[in-house]
Amino acid sequence: MSDPKKLAIKDFVYDLPEERIAKFPLPVRDQSKLLLYRQGQFIDHTFTELPTLLPPDTLLVFNDTKVVQARLLMQKETGGLVEIFCLEPVAPHREVQLAMQQTGSCTWKCLVGNNKRWKGGLVHLYFEGGVLQAEREAQQEGHFLIHFTWRQAELTFAEVLERCGRLPLPPYLNRDLTPEDHTRYQTIYASQQGAVAAPTAGLHFTDRVMDALKAQGIDTAYLTLHVGAGTFKPVKSETMEAHEMHAEQVYISRSILERLLKQQGNPVIPVGTTSMRSLESIYWLGAKVLAQPELTQQELHVSQWQAYESINQPTAAQALEALLHYLDRQGTDHLHANTQIIIAPGYTFRMCHGLVTNFHQPESTLLLLVSALIGEDWRKVYQHALAHDYRFLSYGDSSLLLP
Incomplete structure (x- = not known):
């Protein structure tokens, strides 16, 4: 290994x-190559042929996150523009689902464009029926803490972003937003607001494919x-040891844990790398609560190297059962945790048996x-895709990888 x-x-x-690099989506989602x-x-x-290519008795697992309009073009008193890109909530809630329902004010970790020209004070963004104000609270490594306030007490932060934010397209598309992006850079099943990038493997699915x-x-x-x-964070270190994997919030329901337990012995195939990271994180969270049953939900975290250093490695069924018992003890039907899991050569898959993904x-x-x-065959896959006119990255074509 x-x-x-x-x-x-x-x-x-x-x-x-x-x-x-596919700069724009195809006219019809499911007509991409596979x-x-x-x-x-x-x-x-x-x-459109995907359903006939999956192994019998497959459980296909989707990430239902929804991209929020996280880019805010705000104006200084002098008229100059400051771009604020919301990354993750800090106060009063760190949990994305709760932060999106916050009213009146909130604080987020953000990237700020034109920051040097923002000497201080409030910046504003006027939208239909109101105004959003922002103030810098602190600068941290690579980002700022920004405190937002809005006077329309009945509006949630999700609704404020919907009214005045802009969709954050991937930087490598290197183009302006079009009206089409508002529908095409979302999956048809997106429902849980909070992502700043789409789980792009799901962009190919249509009602026709679902049927x-x-x-x-x-x-x-x-x-x-x-x-x-x-x-989108590039790996700048020579080896992975010096690369800090980004943390993301994952939400797991009792129903999917029960469904995964029932699926043991049959294939589980995630749609996209985010679904795969979530599924494998479920295993490591189960291993963690099996070893430390008294952990609080705030302590549920899969660290970057946990999968390679952990001595406690139960079966997938044991890990799932441990999480179900944990939900019982906590008196809840949902788990909220952070994951920094890095899946790299040397990793042993515990939950997944294949992958639907883009290039x-x-x-x-x-x-x-x-x-x-799939091991070193990744090179052959990518060589084949390049030689046969496949389109790459977010709006590109798809693959079904069955090792």
Whole structure:
């Protein structure tokens, strides 16, 4: 087994020409290409064929997070613009679901553009029926704490963002927002507001594909991981040991834990890397509460290297049962936790048996995840995609990886 801490990111490079990055979505979501990788073989398909390509009795797991309009173009008293990009809530709630329902005021960790020109004081953003004000509270490493206030007491922060924010497109698209992006940069099943980037593997699904899954006897389940801006964070260190993985909030319901327990012995296939990270985090959270039953929900956290250092490694069924018992003790039907899990070559999968995913950037942690699943064949997959005119990244084509 390779030591993931010693992995050199330069070993996960491929040449991605600019023209292969899909800058805009296809006219119809499910008409994207789908590359099937199964036991070392490659076959080209269209995404509408996915339901017939999945193994029998598969449980397909989706991330139902919804991208919020997290970019705010605010005005100084002098008229100059300051761009504020909301990353994650700090007060009065750190939990995204609660923070989105906050009224009147809140504090978020944010990135700030044109910060040097913002000497202090309030900045404003006027929207229909109100005004949003922002004030810097503190500067921390790489970001700021921004305190927001709005006078319309009946509006939640989610509603404020909906009225005056802008959708945060991935930086590599390098273009302005279009009206089409408001629908196409969301999955059709997005329901839980809080992400600042879309779980893009899900962008290919349509009602037609969902109906075909049902007709094929493929069961589906949903969890929530709010995708953070860290998903685009480049790996700048030579080895992974020096790269700090971004933390993201994951929400797990009793129903999905019960469904996963029932699924043991049959394939579980996540739609996208965020769903895969969530599912594997569920296992490690279960291992944690099995070893430390008295942990509070605030202490539920999967650290970056836990999977490679943990001595306590129960079966998947034991981990799921431990979480269900934990919910009973806590008197709740939902778990909220943070995960920094890094899935890289050397990782042993506990919950997942394949992956539906797009094609990722060179030198990214997402490429490490793909390599963990299919080994060095990731190079052949990407070479095939490049040679057969597949479109890459968020609005690009898809793959079904079955090791």
